[in-house]
Amino acid sequence: MTAIEDPGPLRPVTLADIAREAGTSASTASRALSGRGYVSDSVRDRLLAVADRLGYVPNASAQTLKQRTSRVVGVVVSALDNQFYAGLAAGVEQVLREANYQMVLLGDNSDAAEELAGVRTFVAMRTPGVIMTPVGAEASRLLLSHGAAVVEVDRRLSSAPCDAVVIDNERGGREATMHLIGLGHRRIALLGVATEWTTDAGRLKGYRTALRNARIPFDKRLVVRIPVRAPDTEARIEALLDTAAPTAVFAANNALAEQAWRVLRRRGLRIPGDVSLVGFDDVPWMEMVEPQITVVDQPTIELGRSAARLLLRRLHGGPSLAPEVDVLQPRLLVRGSTGAPPG
Amino acid sequence: MTAIEDPGPLRPVTLADIAREAGTSASTASRALSGRGYVSDSVRDRLLAVADRLGYVPNASAQTLKQRTSRVVGVVVSALDNQFYAGLAAGVEQVLREANYQMVLLGDNSDAAEELAGVRTFVAMRTPGVIMTPVGAEASRLLLSHGAAVVEVDRRLSSAPCDAVVIDNERGGREATMHLIGLGHRRIALLGVATEWTTDAGRLKGYRTALRNARIPFDKRLVVRIPVRAPDTEARIEALLDTAAPTAVFAANNALAEQAWRVLRRRGLRIPGDVSLVGFDDVPWMEMVEPQITVVDQPTIELGRSAARLLLRRLHGGPSLAPEVDVLQPRLLVRGSTGAPPG
DNA sequence: GGCCGGTGTGGTTACGTTCCCACAAGCTCG
DNA sequence: CGAGCTTGTGGGAACGTAACCACACCGGCC
8 A cells, every 4th residue: 555645536525534634533523513512612613624625515425324314305396397386396495495404306297107206216315304296195105104204285185194285275266256257257167187186176166166156057068177288288178168158267277277368369269358267376477468367376485485384393393293284375366357258 | 132123114124124034135135126236036036025015215325325426416597487497407307317317406596605505515415417507607616626527508607618508699699689680670779687697698799790790880878787686677677768769679588578578568668669579588478478579499498408418428428528518509480579660 | 077157145344424432631519 | 539510532333235355056168
């Protein structure tokens, strides 16, 4: 063994390097840099200086391995490119950052298999908790069985009890429908998603409640539920217009509202002259188009922030805490896309 | 020591558990489950069955610690909620997923300090590579000095040579400006970002080239460069309209195009009757508003995909590979927001 | 018949960190 | 004046995995 060593940046600098350079033991270096345990001020300063000089960055894997938990939380949303989920993730990140946690963001394209694969890597990472917009039941089961905390956001799905933050979808659906009824509509179409998600179920329920209160019979031909990412979404909307002749369309999410808007425009139908349109979840284009779109606005960012807060509370409180479900309130923004029915 | 052990799911199952249960050594179990090295078929099957039954998930921290590298790559973009960056991230994820890599996504709000903090945790994770839309020079320096591969995407910044994928901003800027000149405009405003980013520099350069070719003198009052996330962006655009009286506005990114559009509309200015508008980077609202917005379209998803491919190539090829810079071509989409100048 | 190469397995070590324990000095206080 | 505390430090054992090495067996081949 010669004294020749590779001086290059290839070998990362470790705690042992710092300790040797500062003339202490690795234990002391660890205490100084992690801030846990006794270290005299002079020794601490010396160690910090050396660490800074050598550009020391702790090895997160070693830390996680030793501490059996990490400071990254997983976030899995349905679609990275949907404004709603983007806003949700942004809210989560804000709160997590303040609490000095890291966010790992994953998209699952609303596919249960992709979701499960993503969640599996979170388990592999020994992530202490995961925030998700659930699509399949298996994912949260897997997480829970491995001792990870789960917060469901936007929709609820888990059979096991866990924290969640949702909005009052039923109220949102009811208010949107009542608004249309108040304008004189009786043939109101509902455009929803063909899933078991609580979001759509709630909005549909609100829709039915509003109809019942107004003594308007429920017509199932007016309700179209379209599978996520269906290639023929627009054709289905066309078919709805052809067969059910609604005077108003209530689109239960921002993507469907956009598709409906495009179909209406392509057909040359006037909004709201021929057909009124109400969306759910306000996104920028809705107040840029003419007329502006009446919409049930939901507190997207706050949804993410609440979810993150719930997770942090759980991480500190442990599994004995009773599950908490926060319900946030949506708000109907009446704009120009809704008016009296034709005739 | 009694025989009583905690049977709960709290203690995660390890390779040693699998080995014990299957009656082999940990070495053999490792080989069977990782697929590297000799294992007889019968033993492998037995181990896989046991692993499946016990719900074994490998500890990623232990793996990265041992292997000194991980299969997650870091991605840091300026703004999670901007469609452009979202699309970019989506492209990156597509390619990474196929190659069985994991993406960790981070937003830095175009803030050099936040970027550096994020990058530091990537270093801590021993991430083999990072894809970023750079905002400060320190971040890539830190990564490179720790042996991580860096791919810059959308803009170039690093002083050190590294892989990058950008679009031909100069050409995009030139074509947009030429289009306006061809319609008869001579007072063309440029709305850009007050940074040293190559994106804006390129677009500005293309703008000037087009003017020079057309023998139109450059008027610096027509060029406004607004700091990222400036609270008074709209006021600055108003000021531009007041003092420079342009007949056309070329907004160098989608956010500025949106702001410009809002200001023009609020002022009651007709597009393109009073002022023409060209954007850079096509986003959905641009073809939903009336008139639709003429725009320099860039291959956003492909930008992300290329960046991911470049990173994978680098991870396999090592540091001796010559840096590669891919340049993708933008495309001018002429729509309704541009027309002849008034008068 | 000894040697070699392929096949299959287990023991051991190291990755970088944290944390428990031991220990030592300098106090105070009964 | 020694027991018990506080302050400070170092030794060493984990955490769970992968890789290196040793070894053992079996066939064929010179």
